[in-house]
Amino acid sequence: MTSTNEAPAGAAGEGPVEKVLAGTGTFLDDRLHAAKSTRTLLKKVFPDHWTFLLGEIALYSFIILLLTGTFLTLFFKPSMTSLVYHGTYSRLDGVRMSEAYASTLNISFDVRGGLLMRQIHHWAADLFMAAIMAHMIRIFFTGAYRKPRELNWLIGITLFTLGMLEGLFGYSLPDDLLSGAGLRILEGVILGIPIVGTYISFFLFGGQFPGMDIIPRLYIIHVLLIPGLLLALITAHLFLMFHQKHTQMPGKGRTDKNVVGQPLYPYFMAKTGAFFFFVFGVLALLSALAQINPVWLYGPYNPVAMSAGSQPDFYMGMLEGALRIFPNWSWNLWGHTFAWNVLIPALVPLGLLFTGAALWPFLERWITGDQREHHVNDRPRNAATRTAIGIAVITWYGIMWLEGANDVIADHFQISLYTTTEIARYAVVIGPVIAYILTKRICLGLQRKDAATLLHGYETGIIQMRPNGEYVELHAPVPEEERAVLEARTTAPLPLEAGSDDDSGVPDPALRGPVGKLRLALNRVVTESVPLPVGNGHGTNGHGNGHGGNGHGSSVAGEPERAAVTSGEDGKTLLGRDSPEDPGEH
Amino acid sequence: MSWIIARRRRPVAGYAVVLLGLIAVGVVYAAFTTQGSPASASSPAASSRETAVGRQLFVQNCSSCHGLLAQGTNTGPSLIGVGAAAVDFQVSTGRMPLKEIEAQAQRKPPVLNTAQTHAIAAYISSLGGGPAIPGASQVSTQGADTGLGQQLFTSNCAQCHNFVGAGGALTQGKYAPALTASTPTQIYEAMLTGPEAMPVFNDTTITPSEKRDMIAYVTETRSAPNPGGFSLGRVGPVTEGLVGWIGGIGALVLSALWITAKRRVHE
Numbered sequence: 001m002t003s004t005n006e007a008p009a010g011a012a013g014e015g016p017v018e019k020v021l022a023g024t025g026t027f028l029d030d031r032l033h034a035a036k037s038t039r040t041l042l043k044k045v046f047p048d049h050w051t052f053l054l055g056e057i058a059l060y061s062f063i064i065l066l067l068t069g070t071f072l073t074l075f076f077k078p079s080m081t082s083l084v085y086h087g088t089y090s091r092l093d094g095v096r097m098s099e100a101y102a103s104t105l106n107i108s109f110d111v112r113g114g115l116l117m118r119q120i121h122h123w124a125a126d127l128f129m130a131a132i133m134a135h136m137i138r139i140f141f142t143g144a145y146r147k148p149r150e151l152n153w154l155i156g157i158t159l160f161t162l163g164m165l166e167g168l169f170g171y172s173l174p175d176d177l178l179s180g181a182g183l184r185i186l187e188g189v190i191l192g193i194p195i196v197g198t199y200i201s202f203f204l205f206g207g208q209f210p211g212m213d214i215i216p217r218l219y220i221i222h223v224l225l226i227p228g229l230l231l232a233l234i235t236a237h238l239f240l241m242f243h244q245k246h247t248q249m250p251g252k253g254r255t256d257k258n259v260v261g262q263p264l265y266p267y268f269m270a271k272t273g274a275f276f277f278f279v280f281g282v283l284a285l286l287s288a289l290a291q292i293n294p295v296w297l298y299g300p301y302n303p304v305a306m307s308a309g310s311q312p313d314f315y316m317g318m319l320e321g322a323l324r325i326f327p328n329w330s331w332n333l334w335g336h337t338f339a340w341n342v343l344i345p346a347l348v349p350l351g352l353l354f355t356g357a358a359l360w361p362f363l364e365r366w367i368t369g370d371q372r373e374h375h376v377n378d379r380p381r382n383a384a385t386r387t388a389i390g391i392a393v394i395t396w397y398g399i400m401w402l403e404g405a406n407d408v409i410a411d412h413f414q415i416s417l418y419t420t421t422e423i424a425r426y427a428v429v430i431g432p433v434i435a436y437i438l439t440k441r442i443c444l445g446l447q448r449k450d451a452a453t454l455l456h457g458y459e460t461g462i463i464q465m466r467p468n469g470e471y472v473e474l475h476a477p478v479p480e481e482e483r484a485v486l487e488a489r490t491t492a493p494l495p496l497e498a499g500s501d502d503d504s505g506v507p508d509p510a511l512r513g514p515v516g517k518l519r520l521a522l523n524r525v526v527t528e529s530v531p532l533p534v535g536n537g538h539g540t541n542g543h544g545n546g547h548g549g550n551g552h553g554s555s556v557a558g559e560p561e562r563a564a565v566t567s568g569e570d571g572k573t574l575l576g577r578d579s580p581e582d583p584g585e586h
Numbered sequence: 587m588s589w590i591i592a593r594r595r596r597p598v599a600g601y602a603v604v605l606l607g608l609i610a611v612g613v614v615y616a617a618f619t620t621q622g623s624p625a626s627a628s629s630p631a632a633s634s635r636e637t638a639v640g641r642q643l644f645v646q647n648c649s650s651c652h653g654l655l656a657q658g659t660n661t662g663p664s665l666i667g668v669g670a671a672a673v674d675f676q677v678s679t680g681r682m683p684l685k686e687i688e689a690q691a692q693r694k695p696p697v698l699n700t701a702q703t704h705a706i707a708a709y710i711s712s713l714g715g716g717p718a719i720p721g722a723s724q725v726s727t728q729g730a731d732t733g734l735g736q737q738l739f740t741s742n743c744a745q746c747h748n749f750v751g752a753g754g755a756l757t758q759g760k761y762a763p764a765l766t767a768s769t770p771t772q773i774y775e776a777m778l779t780g781p782e783a784m785p786v787f788n789d790t791t792i793t794p795s796e797k798r799d800m801i802a803y804v805t806e807t808r809s810a811p812n813p814g815g816f817s818l819g820r821v822g823p824v825t826e827g828l829v830g831w832i833g834g835i836g837a838l839v840l841s842a843l844w845i846t847a848k849r850r851v852h853e
Contacts, residue, residue: 053842057835091806095733108813119814126830127838134835177740177749178822271845278841286834291814292826297807298749299740307744307822308754308762314827405824410755416689417755 046268047248047261051138053275057131060279061124062234068121069223075111077103078173078219080212089296097175097300100215104174104295119287125167126292127283129315132160136357140390142377144247146370150361152240157358159233162226164315169222171293171313175215178293180301181310183210185323192342210303247377250488252481256375309408314401321403322349325424349400353393367522381450382489384443385526391439392432399428440528447530450486453478455533489532633708640709643702647683656713661687668779669716670707675775677703679768689759690782693767717778724794725770727802735803738796742787750807750820756783766808770801 029035046052079099085092087102088109107114136156139145145153168186172179187209190201206213245259254260262268286292298307312320322345329340364386365371380387402409403424410417457475464472478486511520593599645654651662658664665673676682677698681691696703707719740749748754751765760783765773777797780786792800818825 048846048848050839050842050846053845054839057838091732091736091810093733094731095737115814123830123834126827127834130831130835131838134839177744275842275845278845279838282834282837282841285837286829287815289815290826290829290833291812291817293823294812294814294817294820297820299736302737302740305740305744307740307749308746309748309752309822309824311823313823314830317824317827407755408821408824411753411761414761416759417757419759 042263042265044242044264044268045245045259045261046264047246047254047259048271049249051142052246053272054131054135054138056272056275057279058128058135059234059238060276061128061131061283062230063276064124064280064283065121065128066227066231068117068124069227071117072107072114072121073223075103075107075114076100076173076219078216080175080210080215092296092299095300098215100173100175101295101300104176108296116287119290119292120283122171122292123283123286123290125170126313126315127279127286129160129163129167129313132156132163133315136160137390137394140357140360141380141387142247142249143374143383143386144377145361146374147361147365148244148373149240149247152237152244153361154358155233155237155240157354159230159237161354162230162233166222166226166230167313167315169218169226172218173215173222174293174295175301176295177298177301177305177307178295178310179298180210180303181306182312182316183214184303185312185320188342189346192339192346194338194343195336210301245375247375250376250379250485252484254376254484254488256373259375309411311405311408317404318397318400319346319350319404321400321406321424322346324406325400325403325421325428327425353397356393364526367519367526369523376488379485379488381443381446382529384440384447384529387443388436388440392436395435396428396432399424399431403428444528444530451530451533454483454486487532489529636705636708637712638709639702640705640707643698643706644709647698648706651684656710665710665713667714667716668710670704670711670719671717671775672779672781673707673710674703674719675772675779675781677706679772681781690761693763717775720771720774720778725774725798725801727770727798727805730795730798730802732799732803732806734796735799735801736807738792738800739803742792743800746784748821751804752820765804768804770805773801773804 025035077099081099082096083099083102085095085097085102085105087093087105089105092105104118107118109115111117139153139156168182172183172186187201187205190204191197193200201209204214204217205211206217246261248254248260251260262271299305311317323342326341326345329344331338331340378386380390403420406420406424407417409415410420457477460474460476462474464474466472508516511517644652644656648656648662648665651659652665653659653662656665673682676691678696678700680694680696683697684691685694698706704719710716711718739747739751743751746754746756746762747765748762753764754762756762762784768776774797776784777787777792777800787797789797812820818829
């Protein structure tokens with residue numbers, strides 16, 4: 001690559017910098033033929049909304065995890081070899097510990113910047129999982145998983161699962177008291193698997209717990225296998241998002257056939273680049289100010305010891321809570337113990353969550369009969385049942401999550417420990433039901449309010465007296481942009497029932513059986529919504545100026561910095577704005 | 587004097603007078619009160635006079651529950667044979683006299699001063715022996731091994747009191763208190779007498795020298811700095827998760843809102 005210093009003096013009318021840039025561009029394009037695709041790439045349009053950046057927190061945390069993790073591997077020794085510590089941390093001087101724990105102390109107290117790196121790594125892991133959760137919640141409530149994005153939703157769930165495992169294995173590596181307690185529970189769960197549990201446990205730990213093998217094994221899975229899978233799946237996730245284009249929030253001129261937003265270069269690139277530094281900055285601040293996983297306080301792992309308040313990291317907290325509230329059931333049959341008290345809480349709640357989440361897009365499609373592509377997001381209120389289900393699941397998850405910290409809660413809020421468990425046992429069943437009903441009512445109420453606003457306009461607060469003495473409040477018409485948002489009902493239910501009759505009025509035989517009846521019943525629940533007022537142009541093409549054609553930027557008048565793009569059937573991206581001359585082209 | 591006269595009508599003058607008055611009252615009170623006076627070393631052989639004073643104090647403060655002869659009633663156990671250490675622990679931590687009957691007595695500012703406490707301890711001890719109040723050399727952390735102390739603490743205490751003694755919940759509304767305010771003497775007495783739900787760790791289970799190591803670990807750890815920043819209460823990953831969500835995701839959501847904010851179009 002040529003640098004500006006070596007460049008000859010520029011010709012008249014052209015600076016030396018431009019000439020070098022053009023020269024480099026030509027050199028690269030002659031060999032890579034990338035100008036055209038790069039130009040298309042740089043013009044790629046991204047819609048703008050703050051919730052679209054939640055996934056990016058996870059992406060950038062992952063990059064920071066890779067970088068800090070690499071640093072840590074330079075000093076961490078994944079070995080269970082026992083040694084006597086003689087290091088800087090004098091309080092543990094002369095204490096027998098594993099090499100893994102000693103090297104973690106070494107990273108924390110002897111490696112320059114080691115503690116900061118450890119803390120950034122751990123905080124980034126917490127932020128990675130938190131961002132994935134927030135991102136998934138956003139995707140669910142806006143219906144962004146719908147056709148054609150079901151596959152990306154499934155990849156996302158896989159990423160979440162892998163992230164949990166990666167985190168569990170990661171915080172188990174230092175071989176401190178807390179991580180050992182976590183591994184002990186893992187061993188207990190594996191032992192709880194009927195018949196083969198003992199064999200699997202011996203296979204994993206290379207003999208009796210804890211043995212010498214577990215740390216090196218977890219280490220290679222943590223630094224090689226799962227990060228590789230995560231990297232591959234994240235790439236696939238981003239490529240799919242790129243290829244299918246990002247969804248957009250409802251608004252004026254936004255349809256399922258266009259993408260309204262800002263081009264990658266320079267707007268989106270600047271924003272997302274800046275956001276990386278925000279993520280990095282917040283992580284650096286957290287890591288510099290807030291202590292995380294002080295392994296030197298936990299002490300080396302000791303199989304006979306256990307600390308009060310032993311909790312996993314927050315993303316495993318729901319499993320811990322399930323374990324704590326589940327009744328103590330077990331059977332002893334044919335010489336085998338069926339430890340339901342461990343097995344069910346370990347496998348069932350998370351299994352239900354992930355299986356349910358994975359199946360939901362397909363279930364919803366089957367129930368609603370909606371085979372259309374969706375690129376405009378739902379407003380959560382407009383899909384009342386889906387939102388209600390989402391809040392119910394969050395409540396259900398949240399109660400178990402809280403219960404995972406029940407001893408800390410009991411201690412700090414001075415509630416009896418058993419009372420928290422008793423409350424949680426009922427709340428985990430009743431809570432979601434109440435949450436479902438309340439959320440659905442609130443959503444339908446908000447829909448009703450939207451319908452009223454569309455029909456009457458905004459209340460202005462101006463009271464007028466008519467000549468006959470009557471007082472009325474003046475209503476102002478809704479601005480066009482707001483109207484477009486209020487009218488957006490992309491989930492407009494398909495009339496499964498009416499459409500099931502054929503021309504001669506004979507009901508669809510597929511809907512007559514028990515499955516069909518179930519589908520009809522579910523359809524009635526899922527598609528329940530308040531109708532929009534008729535005669536305001538909903539359902540017609542009245543507000544769609546320009547997006548039927550080539551989608552020029554004029555369709556979003558008033559926002560000159562935006563470009564609108566239509567995707568053709570062939571998946572090519574047509575640009576809505578005139579492209580400036582490419583300096584690389586001859 | 588003219589300096590004061592010139593400023594006596596200022597608004598701050600009133601506050602200054604009140605402050606001076608409070609200081610004066612405080613100084614005079616401190617000169618007369620016996621509360622908070624330096625602890626008198628407990629003499630191993632309690633004088634009969636101290637025992638008599640202790641009996642008097644016992645009748646006034648404790649007998650309504652423990653009975654006039656410390657024989658115990660329906661509301662309070664017998665104190666015969668519990669020893670001076672038990673009395674000193676319960677009274678010096680303010681747990682006794684009990685405020686109300688609940689799952690567990692709470693630590694609160696002590697009602698009786700050290701001399702009074704020792705007098706009651708001497709009286710109870712005279713009824714039937716039991717563990718004595720440890721002397722200064724027994725609880726000294728001079729030259730103690732904190733590394734061994736940490737191992738002993740983790741194996742014996744951490745399952746209830748948490749890894750640094752931050753406390754934890756127990757069953758039926760009971761709890762293992764935080765050891766943040768406990769004095770070395772109180773920690774030693776607690777191990778010796780097993781108050782509330784705590785088991786007894788006698789000198790056979792944990793030798794006096796090991797007890798000193800554990801006390802050294804507890805007292806040293808609570809003043810040990812946190813090299814990683816704010817401690818977040820040292821209660822493990824629960825507060826970490828809370829900070830991660832509120833501080834981390836919260837801050838990033840705010841910045842995302844800022845980045846994607848639209849310029850307001852003026853009417």
